[in-house]
Amino acid sequence: MPFLRNLTTVLTGLAPARRAASAVLALVTAVAVVFAAPAPAMAQGDDFANVCASPYVSCRNGVEAGLVEGQCMTANGTGNYTQVCVRYDGDYVYVRDGQADGHAAIGEIAGGDGNIITRLCRNPFGYGTWAKCNFDWTESGTKFVTGGYFENRNQLAGQLLWQFSGN
Numbered sequence: 106m107p108f109l110r111n112l113t114t115v116l117t118g119l120a121p122a123r124r125a126a127s128a129v130l131a132l133v134t135a136v137a138v139v140f141a142a143p144a145p146a147m148a149q150g151d152d153f154a155n156v157c158a159s160p161y162v163s164c165r166n167g168v169e170a171g172l173v174e175g176q177c178m179t180a181n182g183t184g185n186y187t188q189v190c191v192r193y194d195g196d197y198v199y200v201r202d203g204q205a206d207g208h209a210a211i212g213e214i215a216g217g218d219g220n221i222i223t224r225l226c227r228n229p230f231g232y233g234t235w236a237k238c239n240f241d242w243t244e245s246g247t248k249f250v251t252g253g254y255f256e257n258r259n260q261l262a263g264q265l266l267w268q269f270s271g272n
Contacts, residue, residue: 198226
């Protein structure tokens with residue numbers, strides 16, 4: 106029975122190693138779950154993706170922006186204080202999330218001519234940040250600038266800020 110004694114010794118020696126491996130695996134799993142969970146503003150991406158499935162809508166998730174340029178206004182009637190700026194030369198849209206409410210701020214440029222009638226710039230970075238989107242619209246036609254956020258899959262809670270044409 107020396108074989109069984111040796112096997113028992115090996116199995117007894119593995120028990121602490123198994124417990125350590127299980128603890129490490131539990132820790133790695135917990136870290137993955139915490140970091141994989143979307144931030145509140147990121148969770149709104151499902152609503153954004155649903156709206157962006159239309160061929161008449163051009164959508165961008167903005168890149169973080171530091172320097173903001175162009176004509177700017179704040180949508181304070183929607184309760185989230187989204188700021189939108191448009192730099193006409195270059196067709197840039199800047200969006201600032203002005204409320205820590207779990208919604209991603211949206212800047213909308215609607216109108217003009219051509220197939221795409223709505224352009225949405227989403228700020229997925231959260232409260233107090235700016236995002237910049239680059240679009241390419243024609244200079245003809247009147248365009249309307251709105252600031253807000255998606256309340257649900259089909260409704261943008263927004264406020265019309267201004268309109269422009271020839272830019």
